[in-house]
Amino acid sequence: MTSRRAASTAPALERRLGPFDAAAIILSNVIGGGIFFVPILVAGLVPAAVGMLGVWVLGGLLAFAGAMAYAELAALRPRSGGEYVYLREAFGPLAAFLTGWTSFVAGFSGAIAASALFLADAIGRFVPAAADRTPIITLPIPFLPLVLTNQTLVALAAILALSVVHM
Numbered sequence: 001m002t003s004r005r006a007a008s009t010a011p012a013l014e015r016r017l018g019p020f021d022a023a024a025i026i027l028s029n030v031i032g033g034g035i036f037f038v039p040i041l042v043a044g045l046v047p048a049a050v051g052m053l054g055v056w057v058l059g060g061l062l063a064f065a066g067a068m069a070y071a072e073l074a075a076l077r078p079r080s081g082g083e084y085v086y087l088r089e090a091f092g093p094l095a096a097f098l099t100g101w102t103s104f105v106a107g108f109s110g111a112i113a114a115s116a117l118f119l120a121d122a123i124g125r126f127v128p129a130a131a132d133r134t135p136i137i138t139l140p141i142p143f144l145p146l147v148l149t150n151q152t153l154v155a156l157a158a159i160l161a162l163s164v165v166h167m
Helices: 002-008 019-034 038-045 049-076 083-091 093-123 150-166
Strands: 137-139 146-148
Touching: 038 049, 083 093, 093 150, 146 150
Parallel strands: none
Antiparallel strands: 137 146
């Protein structure tokens, strides 16, 4: 009897996010990171303005389909853990674990690094030294030398500052 009582009083995550909060998070991720550099890349790859708008509409439809798929999964599995929970129940704990670490190491880290570099490039339009790519230090790692520039220092400072704010 006491084990049931202890389990019911155990701390749990409070479910406070609603549809507005979820939409705000998605919009900030999509708009915040990509709006500064993606249109330039798309415009360079698509020869006509109509084609560029078509690519944006198609991308929006695909993003909407993905959001609806996640909404359905969240309705079916309303526990905290998100994608990890969905993958664990579909493919087992190893697939969920590996996907989580892949997202952490490659997906999220890469997007954060790219956004920080583009931020340094944007700051460089006002303070040219911030976007300077002249090597300060180069570590000759085989196949991929590690180069430290003013741009990477600004990007690292932005990541550090935002990490401190989030902590």
